[in-house]
Amino acid sequence: MKIKLFPTIIFTFLFSFLAISQNPTKDSIMLKKLYNTALTDGKAYEWLDYLSNEIGGRLSGSVEAEYAVKYTEAQLNELGLDKVWLQPVMVPKWTRGFKEYAYIEGSSGIKTVTHISALGGSIPTPNLGLKAEVIEVHSFDELAALGKEKIEGKIVFFNRPMNPEFIHTGYAYGGASDQRFSGAEHAAKFGAVGVIVRSLSHKMDDAPHTGAMSYGSTPESKYIPAAAISTNGAELLSSLLKLDPNLKFYFKQNCKIWDDVLSYNVIGEIKGSVYPDRYMVVGGHLDSWDNGDGSHDDGAGVTQSMEVLRLFKKLNYKPKHTIRVVLFMNEENGLRGGRKYAEEIKSKNEKHVFALESDSGGFTPRGFSLETDAANVAQIRSWAPLFEPYFIHLFTEGYSGADIRPMKGNIDVLAGLQPDSQRYFDIHHSENDTFDKINKRELELGAATMASLMYLMDTYGAK
Incomplete structure (x- = not known):
């Protein structure tokens, strides 16, 4: 042989x-x-x-x-x-328009300014901005499990971080980018009024990371504004929600689709x-x-x-x-x-x-x-x-x-x-x-x- x-x-x-x-x-x-x-x-x-x-x-x-x-x-x-x-x-x-503005408002009325960036393709907020209670989720399955009863009228906060275990960071990005691209489409189905997405970055800083998003098959009348929040801002918002589940989030963005x-x-x-x-x-x-x-x-x-x-x-x-x-x-x-x-x-x-x-x-x-x-x-x-x-x-x-x-x-x-x-x-x-x-x-x-x-x-x- x-x-x-x-x-x-x-x-x-x-x-x-x-x-x-x-x-x-x-x-x-x-x-x-x-x-x-x-x-x-x-x-x-x-x-x-x-x-x-x-x-x-x-x-x-x-x-x-x-x-x-x-x-x-x-x-x-x-x-x-x-x-x-x-x-x-x-x-x-x-177009993005004037710079975005956002803050977290606790039940006591104290406001903490945070950094956001409108996602590419998003509609603007109303002229005076948008303020609502926040519900934090980490996946579309978690969102669906909560259902319309708990989501309607609120801002959905997608807070799934990039997986630090991947040596090739592109894999980590791919594992978290669905919430940025399709988050507004999924949240709108349950009556959410807006979407905030954790920036896709391992680095902890105050710079929000934008990117493309899509409303998919959502009727135009049901579009909701979507923005990325910096990683520092996401950590802060998540921590404050644990202490004060009834806090509110305000954001204003002036983008436009032509x-x-x-x-x-x-x-x-x-x-x-x-x-x-x-x-x-x-x-x-x-x-x-x-x-x-x-x-x-x-x-x-x-x-x-x-x-x-x-x-x-x-x-x-x-x-x-x-x-x-x-x-x-x-x-x-x-x-x-x-x-x-x-x-x-x-x-x-x-x-x-x-x-x-x-x-x-x-x-x-x-x-x-x-x-x-x-x-x-x-x-x-x-x-x-x-x-x-x-x-x-x-x-x-x-x-x-x-x-x-x-x-x-x-x-x-x-x-x-x-x-x-x-x-x-x-x-x-x-x-x-x-x-x-x-x-x-x-x-x-x-x-x-x-x-x-x-x-x-x-x-x-x-x-």
Whole structure:
């Protein structure tokens, strides 16, 4: 039996060795050039500085989003790409209005001001604000168990924290985000007059974290206002409720839902030298929330993606496939840009073989999450030795990215850059997401890591 297996073992070993790279020396040299150029002559940090500090938060439908479209289009044109264009897409427009205000009022009449942020897509409170008793819950099942009798006329306070046991904080975020997105829809069914949701962050501070919400199938006449409360505020409210179950919560927000408006995905490409009709995409989302300047979410991903094509041009690399950078509009509160791109390539019957997204912040890169079949996972993992000098070690199967995922089923490989996640949700969707939280070197390492995977996929193709 051992003798019969011996040839198989030899074949497997040789295949694995060859699969590492068809030309490991050449590939190693190319990766070294990509990293060296990004670290010594990069543009991502400069581009991000302008997006963050000159334009600022870029909520879909805003003037700032329009400025961002024009700025990135101009920068891509300066790179001398083969083609740069704008892809029209209708996007939702929601405005925050004047800053929100909230306080907790005890039975004694003492008021304690707390920090809130309207959730994207919420309606406003009445002009004079909204005050009501509060009922705290931690799940939709708990909400349903209480029923209309105990909920009607009250503000529902969703207070389920992110699970600290998850090392990958994205899993913790996913385990708590349903209450933010669908909390108002569920609470309205039982006659609640408003919703307050604990901010999705491990960090204890006074900065509320906004994010998208939906009323689902709720009739418009039954919409109720929804806001996020800071983690410190959530802890305080929960503690005071234990002492005074009849306390009241007041909040006022002035947001407004408008009709959809025209915006654009920004696209640039380098034409393939061998397979011009086979496409590879790298991208991030151009829009951001308005309470910070969107440096990590997702200005970092935008400028890293632009940098991939700039590095190829700088090093005079001629890709085999046509490589596109796509800066998607409206990921945060609608995903219209990602869906539009996927619909259009399908209608044009364009063959896409690979897409890479950066939308997890500009922190130190650790690797990639992959959505593909076993053969492509094996091929990408076989390149791990090429990435080891740069401390890139994660090649896991998992979620790739929101904007490229609509292409799933019509593409061979989807991949998401995975930076270190420990600090990301400290700032995500909050006033803390600002340019001063960006480390230039970490941002550049991420861009070089993306360019390296794009180079290898272009060189050896998908399986």
